[in-house]
Amino acid sequence: MMDKAWVPARGPGLPWAAGEYELLRDQVRRFVEEEIKPRADRWEEDGFIPRPILRRMGELGFFGIRYPAEYGGAEMDATASTIFAEELGRSTYGGVAIATLVHTDMASVHVFHDGTKAQRARWMPGIISGEVITAVAITEPDAGSDVKAISTRARREGDSYILDGTKLYITNGVHADLYCVAAKTDPSAGSHGITMFLVEKGTPGLSVARQLDKHGWRSSDTAELVFDGCRIPAENVLGAEGLGFYSIMRNFQNERLVLAGMAIGAAEAAIDMTLAWVKARRAFGGVLWDMQAIRERLAMLSAKVEAGRQFLYATAWRMAADEDCLREVSMVKAVCGELVNEVMYTCLQFHGAMGLMRESPIERMARDARVLSIGGGATEVMLDVVASMS
Template identity: 45%
Template sequence: MGHWLFGKEHEMFRQSVRKFVEKEVTPHIEEWERAGEVPRSLFRRAGELGYLGLKFPEEYGGGNDLLADAIFVEEMSRCGSGGTAAALTAHSGIAVTPIWRFGDEEQKQRYLIPALRGEMIAALGITEPDSGSDVASIRTTARRVGDSYILNGSKTFITNGVNADIVCVAAKTEPEAGHRGISLFVVETKTPGFSVGKNLRKLGWRASDTAELAFEDVRVPAGNRIGQENQGFYYIMQNFQWERILMALSSVASAEKALEQAMRYSRERIQFGVPIQQFQVLQHKMVDMAVDIEKARNLTYWALYQYQQGKDAVTEATMAKAYAGETVSRVSDAALQIHGGAGYMMEYPVQRYWRDARIMSIGGGTTQIMNEILVKQLGINKEEETAWQSGNRINSR
């Protein structure tokens, strides 16, 4: 059933993406989960079909259609592998966005266009071993030397970090200035001094390569700085609304997939001579799961609508991210419970849905950070803002 937010053309597009996922993605996810990464060919194929540029302007090879991009995120999240979906959406939805929004024309021609074609893989390098939600506390530095910057430091938990061709890196250009001293740079991963650690082993999202990155006197041309010096924190904050909407969209679609799997299993599993779907306690459990998903979906679609209309969607996006991220964990846990002992076995996909769901209330800002933002947005606490709260308010206008 369609939704008022999407027109007939969008629903036709959804069916097209769903067929792509069913034919070219889902059959390979077990292989990619074991490999710990998706192949470059998937990026190229998605680029060929125009899926990586849906929200971007047409002059860069995009489709200029934010709602189509949201549909792509949903349908990729239904493939049954959160890591596979994350690899593509982190590339196009998060990593190259600063280049589009704040980069110069040369950077867009050199990096954005090839990335949207799937010819380059991109990553966003912000998180560090001692800096997660507190972006202002990053320690990676970028020192200006002539017409270059010298980067030193490290990043961790970087999605696409193993195979990335470019990384948009946050670094301190004025280390003593806190969040006011951060700049963004496009770093080509073949640059001397740049190195990638091992592909990190994770509970979930196993098809998404995740790495530690190191910068040892990495010389980056001044022309690779994105936007103005010392404005990086604000650039990062400006994409948080969309990143959180992406996470919420993915959470809702993944929860829906888990419910579908639970309903299918409950029809097939026979106990006491009947399918377990006939037991009222499980019927009610699945009803609760469906209601929870619809709550999350409507919160998310309202945030998406507000954002698509160019309105301040900080409150709506934050609520959607927080609620949907918790919902997918609850629903996936209930789906595994309905499977009983079988759900604990690796051959049943529900165990992967359960593992993949856990990151959704952590990545893109934890539920606790979302609640802290909402405390401020709702006027519950009038105390002085912290740096990250200030950034969210300033850049929501």
């Protein structure tokens, strides 16, 4: 697989040159090889990533890629976030990748984009250093991609809000320090009645009902959260009351981009792994690589992944340049989410019986990949967005 992604030259509004992006890629790749791969099997068993690892990622600057220097960030852009996501995907541990990307690109973005100056000053330094881990709580038992259908309520009482409701499938939900929570402040106002709130771990009325047992992404903790008379100060509103839906929709674009990056990285790693396997696995007097059908299928998958990768980085560049790319982000999320599953299916097939064994990385990777066509906006939702803009 190619190591060099398509990245733009330095230009107006895009201060980072290609070499600087690749320095980031090299740093993340070294961290994956030295710190993640030797330990992540244990994290798969434990169901979470140890805090020292997360703090180390903060120390290395990975949690501040897109954030201002005043908080400890690097002030890079969507292309840099995509590189980060791709290299985490290449780690072969989808749970590690998603736990990290939820913090960097799906939850903390709400604090930065919608937080007041005081909220940013309080939380952003810890978010970037890895001392404060974040989660975003939107999904509910009866509301996923249809955000307007959430039923969690927030009612004003004096200088506080009282939250009541249940959130489900919340990544980092067990161990997060800070939750960005969507609730309805005006149920009669539809999308105009949703507000985002900051809720700290340990707030009375907030409880982790259970840690969920998942098919894949097992090294990330995922929770059901219950808000039962959870009282938070009015100053914990994120943005203006009633504008939460628009905050969620805006941040979905970044979420979908990095999920696509994660998918491409995982697909690349699976193909590399399978090439090594078929070139070594003896069968019928030779090795599997001698079989034309296997060579051609892997070649086609490599071509598809490289095409998806180029589309991904072209879209990231457009986002970095502040262009409207809702259509392209929706396309790339759909394409990459489906493609990674096609890749995993074929790569597991070519591993034969070994592909079904828990000791084989491809078995874990195939399980982890399945959610990439679901989470962050199912393929069908993405394609409907594209169709509505055609």
